[in-house]
Amino acid sequence: MEIAKLTDITRIYQIGEVETHALRGVDLSIDEGEFTTLVGPSGSGKTTLLQMVGCLDQPTSGKVFINNEEVTKMNRNQRADLRKGTIGFIFQFFALIPTLTAYENVELPLLLMGKKNQKSRVMELLDAVGLSDRAEHRPDQMSGGQQQRVAVARALAVDPLLILADEPTANLDTENGEQIMSIMKKLNEETNTTFVFATHDPRVIKYAKRVVTLRDGQIEKDESIA
Amino acid sequence: MNYILKMSLRNLGRNRRRTALSAIAIAMGTALLLLMSATIRGEMRGALELNINLRTGHLQVHTEDYKDENMSLKRADMIEAPMAISSQIEEITEVKSAAPRLNASGILAYKNETIGIQIIGIDPPSETNAPYRDGLVAGEFLEADDREGVLIGLPLSENLNLNPGDTINLIVNTSEGDTDKQSFTVRGVYTTDTPGYDKATIFMPLEKAQTITRTENYASMVYILLYDMDDTAAVKNALQSSQYVIEDWEEINKLFIIVMELSNAMMFFFNMMVLGVTATVIMNTLLMAVYERTREMGILGALGMKSKQIKALFLTEATLLGLGGVLIGLAIGVPIVLYYAQVGFYFGDMGISANSGIMLGNSIYPYPTIGDAISVSLAALIITILSGYYPASQAAKLEPVDALHGTN
Known part of the structure; x- marks a missing residue:
């Protein structure tokens, strides 16, 4: 089943009088259960493409469909609604809310969905990332790897169709990077959750089933890994 | 939460x-x-x-042309037989007290000092004088038949070093347009804790004030205090008079x-x-x-x-x-x-x-x-x-x- 479809996407950033073409007519389709990485050198457009798939940004031209709904016709609040039930995010920086505990960070997307009293669900997710004993810790009381694992649990909280991860291992040491990737791979295999990564980290690429290579805002290569 | x-x-x-x-x-x-x-x-x-308590009262009865500022002593500007009027007014339940007052201007002379003052002739036993009676700090309060005694304010007493028993001279304007000068004895010293008032206001019995200003049986106003300020309008309505004007505290205190x-x-x-x-x-x-x-x-x-x-x-x-x-x-x-x-x-x-x-x-x-x-x-x-x-x-x-x- 096709989860995300992007057709002829361009994205031009206007900074003063300078135009930057981040994406130049990209077509991309992502099916359920994929474990895809977007790779390419800095400035190739992989983060911008990931943000298009994640409905965080709107293209200058082209269309984005998520679960057969056209995102490019939606307003800001409609996109926020779509995001919170459909897409989970994991960022390069450990993007947790610093005032909330690990438990509360994982619980937040559920609360935003109006789902209260989800203690067993939250604990199950923390358990899945091996952090049930850190539930009451705040981000500043956890290591980078632990924070990123909480971010993974948070991304999974609402059972999203799609999880987007932008350089998830960039700030982690080898051991933590491997640990995060194996958790995500396991979730992909066990729950068929779709993962799309933007990265140039070989540790991530080696787990991928599909590698999409970008260069200068265009897809240069799209290959499936056996 | x-x-x-x-x-x-x-x-x-x-x-x-x-x-x-x-x-x-x-x-x-x-x-x-x-x-x-x-x-x-x-x-x-x-x-x-x-x-209200020292200058205007809740209500005043006076003539159409009487102005507090110029303290006119012309009979046409004054109330005749004020005691009878105030006695009548005091019978109204809401009225705490009513009494005539005679306001005149004058000069106090003591040793080498002269000071411009306001003289108020009061009915000594009246309840309207409570602030001065209660504020007595030396000597005694005035008696109605006292013909030589005056009550002076504490700042005046301190400035001139005047004490009860001392004699002062008062030069007072009269209704005939001239002045009269007489000696008085300080009977008492009062304070209302209002320096601007106490340093320039001297009290004497109404009858003596009428005599010295040659306004016998006349007063500047009948000064009325009520138990409750909220009754002002009701009492004012009850006091309608064709001969005199009845003004309430709001009308008299317009500037304030x-x-x-x-x-x-x-x-x-x-x-x-x-x-x-x-x-x-x-x-x-x-x-x-x-x-x-x-x-x-x-x-x-x-x-x-x-x-x-x-x-x-x-x-x-x-x-x-x-x-x-x-x-x-x-x-x-x-x-x-x-x-x-x-x-x-x-x-x-x-x-x-x-x-x-x-x-x-x-x-x-x-x-x-x-x-x-x-x-x-x-x-x-x-x-x-x-x-x-x-x-x-x-x-x-x-x-x-x-x-x-x-x-x-």
Whole structure:
């Protein structure tokens, strides 16, 4: 089943009088259960493409469909609604809310969905990332790897169709990077959750089933890994 | 607990010193406004009470042409047989006391000093003289048949070193347009704690005042005090007269009422200034928070938090800050106001003459009201929330992608 479809996407950033073409007519389709990485050198457009798939940004031209709904016709609040039930995010920086505990960070997307009293669900997710004993810790009381694992649990909280991860291992040491990737791979295999990564980290690429290579805002290569 | 409330509370706890300083700014503003409003109200209320109790009464009966300022002694401007009229008026249930008064101007001469004064002829036993009888600090009060005695104010006594038993000379204007000079003995010294009045007002029995001013059986007015100020209109209606004019305290104190309204307007601007400074502090605090937490807004947006929820987050912070500040302000302000309401602020003689139509005592006693406390608290809270609106809108306007890039 096709989860995300992007057709002829361009994205031009206007900074003063300078135009930057981040994406130049990209077509991309992502099916359920994929474990895809977007790779390419800095400035190739992989983060911008990931943000298009994640409905965080709107293209200058082209269309984005998520679960057969056209995102490019939606307003800001409609996109926020779509995001919170459909897409989970994991960022390069450990993007947790610093005032909330690990438990509360994982619980937040559920609360935003109006789902209260989800203690067993939250604990199950923390358990899945091996952090049930850190539930009451705040981000500043956890290591980078632990924070990123909480971010993974948070991304999974609402059972999203799609999880987007932008350089998830960039700030982690080898051991933590491997640990995060194996958790995500396991979730992909066990729950068929779709993962799309933007990265140039070989540790991530080696787990991928599909590698999409970008260069200068265009897809240069799209290959499936056996 | 609602997650927005929980996050707001924790956000306020992030930078405790900044939150505390902002709350203190609101608290100081609230406490200052509370003290100022109670002080202005107390000053106005005190001045009005003094004006009524010493100068104007709640009601006056006088002739059409009588003006308090020029103290006319022409018979046409005065009331004939005033004792009979005041006795009649005293029979009205709501009237506490009524008595004739004769106002004349004159000069006091003692040793080498001469001082312009106002002489008031009073009916000594009348209850209308309670402020002077109760305020007697030396000697004794006047008797109705005393033909030589006068009562002088404490500042006059101190300035001229006059004591009961001393003899003074009074040069008094008469109804015939000339002056008369006579010696009097100081019987007593009074104080009403109103320096502008006490230093220039001398009392003598009505009959003696009539004799010296040659206005026998006439008085400037019948001066009326009521038990309850709210009965003024009712008593005024009951006193309708074809021969004389009945004026109430509001009509006689027109100038003072204007000053009161002016001071209310000034108070409004003062409040606005204090609240404006407070609002700036709060806006700055919350704007700083928005800039510091830009990336966090991006994360919340990515998780699906809508603009209005982000706005609600900041407005809740502003409200909590405002509530905390106002409560601290009340905790500081109320005891201070209650303390000064008892002991007053002593100013001494502020140099305002009683003839100006405004009586100021030597102390101002703040007069706190629950209404003022509520309106000051609400104003501080509303201003705080309003000043949080701009930062909240700024935060809500952030696109998640821009916010994530902002500090990424």
